[in-house]
Structure formats: structure tokens, C-alpha cells
Amino acid sequence: MHFVSREEWGAQPPRYDLVYIASTQGTKVHYEGTYVPKSLAAADAHGSCAGHMRDIQAAHLANTKEDYSDIAYSAVVCPHGYVFDGRGAHRKTAANGNQTLNAKDYSVCAMLGASGLVQPTAAMLDGLVDAIEWLRQDGDAGSEVLGHRDGYATECPGEPLYAWVQAGAHRPDGSSPGGGDTGSGTEIARYQVTINGLAYGYGAHGDHVTAVGEALVAKGFGRHYQEGPGPTWTDADTLNYSDYQVRLGYSGTAPHEDADGVPGAVSLQQLLGYLPGATTSTMVPPFPGRSAFVLGRSNPAVVTLDKALVRKGYVRHHDGNGYQPGRLFTRYTLANVRDFQHARPELAGDADGYPGPLTWKLLLS
Structure with missing residues (x-):
């Protein structure tokens, strides 16, 4: 253990x-x-x-x-x-x-x-x-x-x-205390997620599914459609969404990896400009995890972070050409996040420049 x-x-x-x-x-x-x-x-x-x-x-x-x-x-x-x-x-x-x-x-x-x-x-x-x-x-x-x-x-x-x-809470090899199967052997992702009360992924149905397909086509990610897009999520939607995720910078196209074609809230909001559902006007994307914000490394969530910094005016640190949204978490990103944290009493005591769940929530709300 x-x-x-x-x-x-x-x-x-x-x-x-x-x-x-x-x-x-x-x-x-x-x-x-x-x-x-x-x-x-x-x-x-x-x-x-x-x-x-x-x-x-x-x-x-x-x-x-x-x-x-x-x-x-x-x-x-x-x-x-x-x-x-x-x-x-x-x-x-x-x-x-x-x-x-x-x-x-x-x-x-x-x-x-x-x-x-x-x-x-x-x-x-x-x-x-x-x-x-x-x-x-x-x-x-x-x-x-x-x-x-x-x-x-x-x-x-x-x-x-x-x-x-x-099934018995087995280890994957079937040993003590039982036996089990993760069910992850398929070549294409066929599971669903729920974002803001709406289902996405294989078999999901509704106007929101059509909206995703139309947005993918509008951005040039529609090559797997034979017909459609339509209101029922098919393998073609998954493959097209995977192409979009790869373009954003996500990696891993196998099921349950970051670019497997099943939406996450961050990529969906970037595609549509909003999150469909009950609270689309005020919905904050879920915190993507601290691993998204590593100095010198790229992640699509940094773009969302940067746009929020620009919107709230925390942009005084830059390379001389103004602060522009991008996937790379730079020392300028770190300094601008730190400025925002210093400005909020609930964050000022731990203003290290690295976003945590509360920084993310306050910055994007």
C-alpha cells in the first residue's frame, strides 16, 4: 500500500x-x-x-x-x-x-x-x-x-x-477481496457527464446537444459528421469534440482522458461562450485543479484565467506588449493573480499568485 x-x-x-x-x-x-x-x-x-x-x-x-x-x-x-x-x-x-x-x-x-x-x-x-x-x-x-x-x-x-x-469490490486483477472490471476497454468514449444540469456524451439528447454540434461545425470541427449535427449525441459528436479539445491543447484521446471527446465545463464554455442550463449567466466553470497552473507550463484553463484578469483589470504585469490571454502560465500571470489576491481580504493572507478554488471562484464570478 x-x-x-x-x-x-x-x-x-x-x-x-x-x-x-x-x-x-x-x-x-x-x-x-x-x-x-x-x-x-x-x-x-x-x-x-x-x-x-x-x-x-x-x-x-x-x-x-x-x-x-x-x-x-x-x-x-x-x-x-x-x-x-x-x-x-x-x-x-x-x-x-x-x-x-x-x-x-x-x-x-x-x-x-x-x-x-x-x-x-x-x-x-x-x-x-x-x-x-x-x-x-x-x-x-x-x-x-x-x-x-x-x-x-x-x-x-x-x-x-x-x-x-x-460486483464485489475486486482489484482489477480479480484478487482479494473480490473481482472487478473498470469497463474502460472501449476505443471511443461512450459515457456521459452532467454540466449545469444537462447531460453530454454518448446518447445525451436535447437542443443543447445540437448547439454544441453547430458550434463545432462553425469553428471547423465537423469532419466526422455524415449528417447532422442533431439533438442526440453520437460517436461523430465525440470525435469532433475530441478534435476541438486537441486544438485547445488537451492531450490523451482514449476514453476518460482529457481529449476523449466528452466535454468538461471549461472547454464547453470556451466553445459556446456560456454554459447552457439553469444559471448560464452566472455559472462559474469548475476549478480545473492546481495542476493546471504550473509556472512555465501550458493549459487551456490559463486562457479562462487570463480573460478574467483582463476583465477585472489586473494586467499591470506584462512583457511590454500588454497583457494578452494565452495558454502559458507565465511569471506575469503569477504576478497579476497575486495582485488580485492582495486586493481581496479573504485571499490576502495567502497571496502566492497560484489560483486555488476560492481565487478561481472570485476571479471568474
Whole structure:
């Protein structure tokens, strides 16, 4: 098992003392349920997972309604199979829905979303089994393995992960404690994501699907259409959207990679100029992850960031030709983001120039 201690991932201390539990009946499997960037699963992106873990904890500690004392999960598993210590063994979780369920089972969360990264990697499935076995050995967890939705009304842990749980929560090679299949062997992406309440991907239907197809054709990405575009998402839509993603600078055209032809909120907003759905005028694209903003590296999300800096007037740092939006995260980008952070009281205490979820939300709202 690749285990990451709280000290290693930079955990904040619990706000209150955590409740001791001697044992549980088993373990509940969770996912984040929001947007998780596909780029987090890239082979060279594991360095971003500790920061993602800190973001999860910070979001939980900021949840005044739930008044969490710490990150809610017993453990969290990243796409690379590392097990991050959360509340840990012999500590009652806060993730299962109510006090009775929290005392009944531990909770293990996959860094998996309802959009973006939605399919568990083979390494993640291995890591989930590692986490379950660790809680059995060190936390006296029972043999039960369930999904969060078992016993509580929720979509968690999402369809792909729940199917794995129901099949026995196996490692990909079929070994202990069961057997399983990630279902990722197809050559073209045929899964759906939900963005702002609307479905995209193979089989999705509606006027919003037609709008995507028409926008792709207008931008020169329609070569795979034999007829259409139309209101039902087909393989042709996926292939054309993949071409568009590649042009934006995304890489990886296999299913569940960044340019697989299934939209993310950032690329969709760049294509259409807005996000269709219930709140199109005020919708902020999901935070693309800290790995999108690395000094000297390119990412399409930097264009969105730059346009927001220009719109809000934080452009005094540039190379002499004015500040222009682009994919490269430069020292000028860093300095302009820092200026924005200094100007906001809620950001000024940590104004390092690198966007986090709150910087992204405030800058783009």
C-alpha cells in the first residue's frame, strides 16, 4: 500500500476532538460528487494530489452547515492508487449521512467526480482495496463493503464506482477481496457527464446537444459528421469534440482522458461562450485543479484565467506588449493573480499568485 500520512499531505489539525470508535461493521465507498479534473489522473500529476486533498479538507472545514471537525472521510484514494489518511482508523467518520451510519461504517472516498474524472483508474481500484484492508487490519472494520447510497438517499459513489462495489469490490486483477472490471476497454468514449444540469456524451439528447454540434461545425470541427449535427449525441459528436479539445491543447484521446471527446465545463464554455442550463449567466466553470497552473507550463484553463484578469483589470504585469490571454502560465500571470489576491481580504493572507478554488471562484464570478 502507498500510504500518505496527514503530516505528509499537509493536513490542518481537527477543529474538535474526533470521536473514538472501537470497530465498525465495514466500510462505505464514496466519491467527491462534484467536478474533478481529468488531468489529476495523468501519469505525472500525482504531485497535485496532496493539494487536492487539502482542498477537500478546506471545503469540509468551511461548511458551516455541517460544522465538520475535520475532513469527513476516514481515507481518500487518488487516481494513482495512494491512500491518504483522513480521520483514520478508530475515529468516527462524518461522511455517511447521519450519526447512526457514521458509527456503523468507516468511509473511503475516491478522488472521482460527477463530471470531469468520472471513471476509476485501475490504480485507484487497487488503492481502494488497500484502504479497505488497512481499516480492517488497523481499525477493526468488518467485512461489509457498501456504497454511500446503501442506506442513505444519494447518488454517491456514482454509477461506475457503485457497479464496482456491487460486483464485489475486486482489484482489477480479480484478487482479494473480490473481482472487478473498470469497463474502460472501449476505443471511443461512450459515457456521459452532467454540466449545469444537462447531460453530454454518448446518447445525451436535447437542443443543447445540437448547439454544441453547430458550434463545432462553425469553428471547423465537423469532419466526422455524415449528417447532422442533431439533438442526440453520437460517436461523430465525440470525435469532433475530441478534435476541438486537441486544438485547445488537451492531450490523451482514449476514453476518460482529457481529449476523449466528452466535454468538461471549461472547454464547453470556451466553445459556446456560456454554459447552457439553469444559471448560464452566472455559472462559474469548475476549478480545473492546481495542476493546471504550473509556472512555465501550458493549459487551456490559463486562457479562462487570463480573460478574467483582463476583465477585472489586473494586467499591470506584462512583457511590454500588454497583457494578452494565452495558454502559458507565465511569471506575469503569477504576478497579476497575486495582485488580485492582495486586493481581496479573504485571499490576502495567502497571496502566492497560484489560483486555488476560492481565487478561481472570485476571479471568474
